[in-house]
Amino acid sequence: MILLHDNKCDFCGTCVGVCPENCIDLGEAELNIDHQICTMCYKCVWICPVEALFAEKVK
Amino acid sequence: MSFKDSYDIIVVGGGPAGCMAAYAAAKENVSVLLLEKDRDIGSPVRCAEAVGKDGLEKILEDNINPRWIAATIKKFQFVAPDGTVIFPQVPMTGYVLHRKLFDFDLGLLAANSGAKIVTKAYVNYLIFENDRISGVHVRINGVQHIIKSNIIIGADGVESRVGRWAGIDTTVHMKDMETCAQMTLANLPLDDDTCVFYFSQKRFPGGYGWVFPKGNKTANVGLGISGDRARSDSASARLESFVHDHFPDASILNKTVGGVPCANRLPKISSEGILLVGDAALQANPISGGGIATGMTAGKIAGNIAASAIKSDNISADFLKRYEKEWDTACGNAQKRYYRLKEGIRKLSDEQLNKTAHVLKDIPQKKQTLVKIFQTALIKQPGLLVDIMKTLNPFS
Known part of the structure; x- marks a missing residue:
């Protein structure tokens, strides 16, 4: 599952731009990932300019 | 605060492109609503703030307010990987803007020509009736509203979702998205009329690193x-080390990050x-990443064509396609x-970049034209x- 460090995120939306599944929802100061749609492609993790997104394995 | 439940045109996003679209449409006496998700028009700034003087003057018909201009750029420097500096002769003047003031005034321009602007208004979906777009769902001050409109202009940036909701694939390929970080630094030893690019x-x-002066020994320093x-390494981690190496004594007035298509x-x-x-349409210059002028041009054209579409009661894909042709x-x-x-530039190795710089530094500065450099x-x-021959001015 892709998770967010809230205190690192600058809400710039770069991850939204590269997300092929359109599963990231960005507000003024909130970012939500729809884990039902996310395919764990990691593009958002790699593109994030502040390393706010990270992947965690779910049992 | 009041707004109507229906407008001829809704613009989503209040950056320069969205404000120009709202301005151009409102001037034609159609009703326009501009919805901005942040609390301010003009903030936060996610931009290196450079724009060509001629392009901006053309778009705004010479109505340039001096308060927008932080620095006027007459000179350029390219720094090769090994530190060799060349001085490209670029026959143009550039501005580094105060985007906060600039965007605010573009919002004002739109408002004064009759557009209604609402900030802290988060559009979360489009409304469709019989497969046709008929408005937006928007959360304003925490309350969900439906506002009707037959034409939506998506000016919602690199994070655009308006296009996706309308069925247009707006996904940016990884190789075409620059991930960027920038600091505005003070107490820098620099020339206020020179933009420096690091390769x-x-x-x-x-990509590249940049130092764009903003007057009083301040500059946007980014990569x-x-x-x-x-x-x-992320863009911000790389910037930390770049600033540490080049400007260890500077104070940091602002930090920002973002993606540039x-x-x-x-x-x-x-x-x-629609x-x-x-940026929602990926209209920035792919070499420099500059998108102010091309976005504003798009806004102006789109606003005009949307207004004509409303007036002629023809919002068909065919009619609106005129915008594509005009922008192209x-x-x-x-x-x-x-x-x-x-x-082509992406393929250059550091060795090739250094070699290029060495060849160029031995020719007179006057002959270090962009064409010569690219050649x-x-x-x-x-x-x-x-x-290259056709592209004489790639930083416009």
């Missing part, structure tokens, strides 16, 4: 790296009831050439020479 595939893979080469425009930037402008003539055809050049750098890619 190094090691430090700025697939962008190509998304497909960003796995190891360095692509060709989306294959489709309009459809029935037009996309600015103004900017898009050049963008295609810039993109091909960018693809020297891309000598092993002769197919690009025609593009």
Whole structure:
């Protein structure tokens, strides 16, 4: 599952731009990932300019 | 605060492209609502703030307010990976703007010509009736509203979702998204009329570093790296070390990050009831990443065409496609050439970049034109020479 460090995120939306599944929802100061749609492609993790997104394995 | 439950045109996003679209449409006496998700028009700024003087004057018909201009740029420097500096002769004047003031005034321009602007208004979906766009769902002050409109202009930036909801694929390829970080630094030893560009595939893979002065020894210092080469170190981590190495004594007045699409425009930037402008349509210059002028041009054209569509009661995909054609003539055809050049530049190794700089530094500065620079750098890619000749001014 892709998770967010809230205190690192600058809400710039770069991850939204590269997300092929359109599963990231960005507000003024909130970012939500729809884990039902996310395919764990990691593009958002790699593109994030502040390393706010990270992947965690779910049992 | 009041707003109507229906407008002729709704613009989503209040950056320069969205404000110009709202302004251009409202001037034609149609009703326009501009919705901005943040609390301010003009903030936060996610931009290196550079724009060509001529382009801006043309778009705003010479109505340039001096308060927008932080610095006037007459000179340029390119720094090769090994530190060799060359002085490209670029026959243009540039501005580094105070985007906060600039965007605010563009919002004012739109409002004064009759557009209604609402901030802290988060559009979360489009409304469809019989498969046609008929408005937006928007959360304003925490309350969900439905506002009707037959034409939506998506000016919602690199994070655009308006286009996706309308069925247009707006996904940016990793190699065409620059992930960027920038600081505004104070107490810098620099010339206030010179923009400096740093090239190094090691430090700025697939991108470049920049120092754009903003007056009083301050500057936007930043870098962008190509998304497909960003796995190891993030843009902000790279910037920390760049600033540490080059400007250890500077104070940091601002930090920002963001993505800059360095692509060709989306294959489709309009459809029935919808037009996309600015970063939402991937209209920035793919070499420099500059998107203020091309986005504003798009806004102006889109606003005009949307207004004519309303007046002539024809919001068909066919009619709105005029926007695509007009933008291509103004900017898009050049963008295609810039993109091909960018693809060539991406392939240059640090060794080639250094070699190029060494060749150029031995010729007189007057002859260090952009054409000469690209010719020297891309000598092993002769197919690009025609593009170079056509692309005399790639930082416009």
